Amino acid sequence: MRLEKCWFCSSTVYPGHGIQFVRNDAKIFHFCRSKCHKNFKMKRNPRKVKWTKAYRRLHGKDMTQDSTFEFERKRNRPERYDRNLAENTLKAIKKIDKIRSDRASGHIKNRLKTGKVQRQKEARKQLELGIHLVKAPLALAQDSSLCLPKIKVNVSQTQTEENQPMEE
């Protein structure tokens, strides 16, 4: 049993899913579902189809280089079954998966950061320019409620250090 990658969208194909197509030059194409298969039959290039991993990696939307990818290389030599090895591998898979997904989401967050800053800048500018749409300028000048009011608190000088209960 082997978990293949879909040729079109790069998702994993589990056993019992998808179709394998053998071309006349004996090259095998794995597809995870009929959507990918049909796109292939339409001769679409996955690097141009926006929802595929190939497109996202090519256009820098997703993380491309990371040491966690080294663990997933294709190996053709079968390993002799060793219980300890199998157990450790299962634990490692979980951990590596978590690390990889954290790094990937970090990459995306970084990518979206500049956009957020830009949007806030623009919003601030727009507010400054368009404040007359929010409140009439005359009213703005006259109405003091738009500024933070200054609170005057009378502090009595005769406050002793008696244990007074806290006023809520």
Added chain:
Amino acid sequence: MIQPQTHLNVADNSRARELMCIREAVPNTPLERSEVITAVIISTRKELKRDNGMIIRYDDNAAVVIDQEGNPKGTQIFGAIARELRQLNFTKIVSLAPEVL
């Protein structure tokens, strides 16, 4: 879906180029144009389903010319072959095949 009247490509180096299926299991005669000969199908455009859940589809419908015992008439086979042939005892064909998928 290979039916009577289906044209099949011949994937070996016997001098046939294309076959038309007429029916299953016809006895063999020497190879000539528009001769009735036996051939075994090695790949189909219609998907095959395997017991492990794998569905596999080839690019064309191809056949290999065989004689009565099931030995191929040619000496070379081109292209990939379905693994099902091994279970059906076409061992000579499977051994000649460049790739069994």
